[in-house]
Each structure stands twice: as C-alpha cells, then as structure tokens.
Amino acid sequence: MAAPHSESVQQVRIALGDRSYDILIGSGLLAQPAAWDALPVASTALIVTNTTVAPLYAAKLRDALSARYRSVFQVVLPDGEAHKDWQTLNLVFDALLSHGCDRKTVLFALGGGVVGDMTGFAAASYMRGVPFVQVPTTLLAQVDSSVGGKTAINHPLGKNMIGAFYQPARVVCDLDTLATLPQRELSAGLAEVIKYGPIADTGFLDWIEANIDALMRRDRAALAHAVRRSCEIKADVVGQDERESGLRAILNFGHTFGHAIEAGLGYGEWLHGEAVGCGMVMGLQLSRRLGLIDEAFVQRVTTLIARAGLPTVGPALGAERYLELMRVDKKAEAGEIRFVVIERPGQAAVRGAPDALVRQVLADCTR
Amino acid sequence: MAAPHSESVQQVRIALGDRSYDILIGSGLLAQPAAWDALPVASTALIVTNTTVAPLYAAKLRDALSARYRSVFQVVLPDGEAHKDWQTLNLVFDALLSHGCDRKTVLFALGGGVVGDMTGFAAASYMRGVPFVQVPTTLLAQVDSSVGGKTAINHPLGKNMIGAFYQPARVVCDLDTLATLPQRELSAGLAEVIKYGPIADTGFLDWIEANIDALMRRDRAALAHAVRRSCEIKADVVGQDERESGLRAILNFGHTFGHAIEAGLGYGEWLHGEAVGCGMVMGLQLSRRLGLIDEAFVQRVTTLIARAGLPTVGPALGAERYLELMRVDKKAEAGEIRFVVIERPGQAAVRGAPDALVRQVLADCTR
Incomplete structure (x- = not known):
C-alpha cells in the first residue's frame, strides 16, 4: 500500500x-x-x-x-x-x-x-x-x-x-x-469462522466459544478479530498450497456433506454456510467413528455450531442420494469419495471412509 | 519423453x-x-x-x-x-x-x-x-x-x-x-504458416515461396518442415511472453482485420485462416502507408498469399463497420485500435494508426 x-x-x-x-x-x-x-x-x-x-x-x-x-x-x-x-x-x-x-x-x-x-x-x-x-x-x-x-x-x-x-x-x-446482513447470513458466515478452529487452531476455537454471543450481536471488535484471524489461517494454508494439490483441501471441512445438502435440496434452499455448519457435524461424527476424536470434542463443536444459529441435523435425502451427490465432489478420485476429517482437535486430513460408516453418520445426523 | x-x-x-x-x-x-x-x-x-x-x-x-x-x-x-x-x-x-x-x-x-x-x-x-x-x-x-x-x-x-x-x-x-483435409482448409492453414515469414524470419519466407506448390500438393517432407519451423518460431515467441504482455501480440499479424471480417460476415462464413490471409494483406498495406515497408515487399507477400489459394480482397462491410468491429479487439486499449505492423521484413511491432489511414487501406483492400 x-x-x-x-x-x-x-x-x-x-x-x-x-x-x-x-x-x-x-x-x-x-x-x-x-x-x-x-x-x-x-x-x-x-x-x-x-x-x-x-x-x-x-x-x-x-x-x-x-x-x-x-x-x-x-x-x-x-x-x-x-x-x-x-x-x-x-x-x-x-x-x-x-x-x-x-x-x-x-x-x-x-x-x-x-x-x-x-x-x-x-x-x-x-x-x-x-x-x-x-x-x-x-x-x-x-x-x-x-x-x-x-x-x-x-x-x-x-x-x-x-x-x-x-x-x-x-x-x-x-x-x-x-x-x-440478515441474521441468517451472519450465522452462515459464522460456520466458516468456526471451521478454522477444529482444522487449525484450538486457541481460536476457545476464543470463538468465549465470544459467540458477542459475535451474534455483531460486536464490532469481536467481528474484527474473527475476520482477521480467519483470514490469517486461510492465508497461511493458501500460501502453502494455492491450487489445492494437498493441504488446502482441509479448508473444505464440512463441505463434502454440505455440498450434497445444497445440491440435494436445490441450490439456495439452505445457505451455503448453513449446509457447511451441518456438514461439519457430520464430518465430526465421521471422524469419531473412525476413532480419531472423542465424543466430547464432537459435542463441544456441535454445541458451538448450534449457538451460532446453524442447523446440526441434515435433511432426509436418503443415504443413497447423499452418496451419489458426494461422488461428484471435486476431491473424489476414481469414484472414491474423500472426506476432510479431524485427526485431532486443531488438525485435519483428507481421506476415504467405508460407505457403511458414512451411512451410519448419515443415519445419525439426518431426519 | x-x-x-x-x-x-x-x-x-x-x-x-x-x-x-x-x-x-x-x-x-x-x-x-x-x-x-x-x-x-x-x-x-x-x-x-x-x-x-x-x-x-x-x-x-x-x-x-x-x-x-x-x-x-x-x-x-x-x-x-x-x-x-x-x-x-x-x-x-x-x-x-x-x-x-x-x-x-x-x-x-x-x-x-x-x-x-x-x-x-x-x-x-x-x-x-x-x-x-x-x-x-x-x-x-x-x-x-x-x-x-x-x-x-x-x-x-x-x-x-x-x-x-x-x-x-x-x-x-x-x-x-x-x-x-479439404483443400480450402489446407489453404487456411498456410495463411498462418506464411505469417511467420514477415513477422519473424525472411529465410523461412524464402523457403515458403520456393515450396508453395509442394505444400499445396501436400508433399509430406514440405509439410513436415513447414509445421516444424512454424512451431519453432511460435515456441520462441511464446517462451518469451506467455500471457501476451508484449511480444506475443506479433503472432496476431493480420488478425485484427481478420477478426473483423469473420465477425462482420458471421463466424464460419470465411474460415479463420482465410480471414487472416486477407487481413495480412491489409496489415501489409497499412505498414506501407505508415512508411515502414515498400510496395515491392507488400506485393511479394500478397502474391504468396494468393498462390496459397487465399483471398486477398476483403468483403465490403463498409469502413465504419470494420472500425467498430476492430475496437472490440483484445489488443485495443481505451478504445484505440492497435495493429500488428511489419516494421521491416522479418520484424513486427504493435501500434496504433490514424483512422484516416486505416480507411484508405480498407478502401484499397475491399470490394
């Protein structure tokens, strides 16, 4: 400048x-x-x-x-x-x-x-x-x-x-x-703010939990910090992997499930951030079923997602429809769906998962 | 490999x-x-x-x-x-x-x-x-x-x-x-082969003149040399300026006029190479009127273009329509049309030209 x-x-x-x-x-x-x-x-x-x-x-x-x-x-x-x-x-x-x-x-x-x-x-x-x-x-x-x-x-x-x-x-x-900004869109934005916690920074997750009410009432200082820290984390990841050959995919936590929700309901029915919020709950449940994180962490983040005014239960599209929609996700390779999972609080990875496990997650997280 | x-x-x-x-x-x-x-x-x-x-x-x-x-x-x-x-x-x-x-x-x-x-x-x-x-x-x-x-x-x-x-x-x-390949399309391709002579390599221009009949009857060895030398020249230019911030634009010799012919007649009426062949004649005439090259060189290349089975006279769209179409050319800046001109045989440059001169060229080269 x-x-x-x-x-x-x-x-x-x-x-x-x-x-x-x-x-x-x-x-x-x-x-x-x-x-x-x-x-x-x-x-x-x-x-x-x-x-x-x-x-x-x-x-x-x-x-x-x-x-x-x-x-x-x-x-x-x-x-x-x-x-x-x-x-x-x-x-x-x-x-x-x-x-x-x-x-x-x-x-x-x-x-x-x-x-x-x-x-x-x-x-x-x-x-x-x-x-x-x-x-x-x-x-x-x-x-x-x-x-x-x-x-x-x-x-x-x-x-x-x-x-x-x-x-x-x-x-x-x-x-x-x-x-x-309508309150519903504020919540949708908070989904992407919350995302940075489980994938990259548990300290930021602590801060969001402590400030979720301030964020919901649009406290200027809280918003400034949330935007800045989110951008810093994203800048760090993108700087390492601009074209998503690896690391960058972790920014898509919650998005594989989320895109299926958006496409399945028809674009615009749920806001993108709403679908991502719910998709993160599914991603957390999948990570738990893969033995990566414990139920307490799943509940902690799910509660935060709910406090941000976001849905934590997905629409009942049927497991087959979810799987079909997720197979055209850009991360899929040779027909295998690849999910962003939480390996441990503050760290994410991209991997496949058995269809049976994904079906269980969908059964738990939709109605 | x-x-x-x-x-x-x-x-x-x-x-x-x-x-x-x-x-x-x-x-x-x-x-x-x-x-x-x-x-x-x-x-x-x-x-x-x-x-x-x-x-x-x-x-x-x-x-x-x-x-x-x-x-x-x-x-x-x-x-x-x-x-x-x-x-x-x-x-x-x-x-x-x-x-x-x-x-x-x-x-x-x-x-x-x-x-x-x-x-x-x-x-x-x-x-x-x-x-x-x-x-x-x-x-x-x-x-x-x-x-x-x-x-x-x-x-x-x-x-x-x-x-x-x-x-x-x-x-x-x-x-x-x-x-x-239909003969008309062979000719269209020869337009782009001939192009490399005036903009970059008079030795290649000599070779094309000596071999134009062999090329027209698809002599395999002549085609192999024409393709190879064309690719070498293009590789050299593109290697220096991949995104056309300068030098690469010379590869568009004949294309500003040519695109106007294609768009003015409706895409597909003339083949792209036919429009470029005729556009090169216009570009040569413009270069001559700008005092850059002499009439002998214009006639030499025009004759070669004609021997390649290409049109050397443009459709009578009217000067105003040509100018209007050329103003949306990608090389135009702030509404000023920029032309590829031949500075001297084997060397091209990109520059503007007075509308009056362009009108004279269009009057000479269309009917």
Missing part, C-alpha cells in the same frame, strides 16, 4: 509470489481513499453486484472509484446461489463487451460469496484475464470465499464445477457492511 | 518453466505408443472431437489411449466456428460430469482450432483445471492454434473474448491427418 492507513485498519498478506496481495479489514473502508490506491491502472472499472447489495453500497463504491477510473460501470445480478450459473455470468460478459471494456479493465466484486465467485471467474476469463478486486459484504465472504482465488459457477450436476484459480489484486473487508 | 521416438518424429520444446511441454511432429503418431507415454496418470480420459473428425480418427486415438486409461470416453461436438460458443462448450462439461470424471481426468482435443480452443478452455475450467493434450488434425491447428496455451470461446460481441491461458501437457501433430 502506498498510503498509510488509519490505526483501525488491519492488513493480512497472502504470500503467493507475483500473485501476492493484501486483505484490508476495518470500518468505513468503502469511503477511505487509501483502500483503493495502488490498484492496477486502467481507464475503466466495472462494479459487479446484486439486487440486494446494489441499493446499499454501490453508490458509495462508485464514488470511491470515480477518483481513480475515468469510467465506472455497474452490472447488477439477481441475488442468490440459484443464479450462480452461466446465464448470469454471461450478464457480466455482456456488460464488459457492450461498454467496450479492454483487457486492463478492473472488476470489483461487491457482495457475498456468489458475487465474488462469479466476478472472479468472469475476470479470469474475460479476454483471458483482467484484474479484479474483492469487496465482500457478507461475513462468509470476508472470512472465506473472497480470499484465496477460488472462483467458479455451478453446473446442474455439481457445485463449483466450472471455474479457475485466479487471485484478486486486493480484498477490502469493510466491517460496516455487516450491519445490514 | 521417457521412450525414444523413431527417427521420423521431430520434437519442439515450449519452454515455460513448470508448464513446459513438447510438440511431437511426424507421420503415424496416432498409432505410435511412444506418442502417448509419460502423460499425466489418471483413470479416465475424454476425447473431445467433432462430427467431421470423429469418423476419421477417433477410433484410432481411442485404441492408442485405452492402453493407458481404464476408461476412455468421447464427446462429439458440431463442427465449425459458428459453434465455438458456451452452449457447445457445455456439452463437454455435461460429458465430464455425467461420466463422473474427476480432477485428474485428461482431455484430448482431436480436431482443428475450434476443437482445440474449446477443449483447452474446458480443461482450464473443469474443476478449476484438469490436464489436456492437443491432437491437431488441421494444418492451421498444427502450426498455430494448438501451440501456446491460448484457449477461448466466442461471444456474440467478439471473437475469443472468453477464455484462458492454459498450456497443454503435450501437442501431437500426426501429419497423416492432413491427408483428409
């Missing part, structure tokens, strides 16, 4: 060689010129947002960017996971081409995980790659999806099946935007 | 660090086990081809691959530039997902430039990236489009607007496949 930030702005660096970038975390960042300096030079910027976020924050972002870019265009997508498809993505390409945007144009993803994933994939693909900036406005996007360069759209046969590893030029997390 | 090749197989290396790969050039490669060894290990392969090429060569490739992969699937796309769109690309994703292909699955692009570009983009995007191999069966694909990692689909508002830089694991050019 060229200009100094006020003391309240925190910075987390994602170290990826010439693809390195900073995550800025703080209050009022949308209106802070320093948050937008030193970005790639271009004549044109395109803000990609959705129908929910646009009326709240798009004007503020456009004001901030108009000092830097001669033309600032905007495209407003329909809101929700159900629209994370090619048809909606094409609205971004239509906007880019109809405004004559060139290969230096910078895209800004203003919204939650869906907007971020789609904008990132659009940036990766438009003219074979233009720069983009993540401006996450949901807790889930701030602590997880905006960081690390995973971009994608869904295919009717599987979630996030079409996409790219493509890093943003910067991530700007304005904590003020969390004020307008 | 682990195994030695027969003497008739030539190898050109694309040096791109951990994305380096070999181009194999020779006769009978489809049936030669050594052409398919040492590729990424996987349980599954998917051959992507089209309705024209499938009946000719798909069975041969499937036989070669079945020694290496447990399951070899196939998807047959409609043939032609008009189908280089999302809808057709999605047929590849449908095939991958319905066959349960995982993130180690290897894709094989068996066909011309359209099949190669689409398969490459599908490989870049499926589960955020799976390996792929180019098996070009047209001269154009063997000398140009299969080499260098440019992948893309078209958008109604512009050619190759959505894609990725994504390198194949190998390129296998079986010269035998050129035997079934």
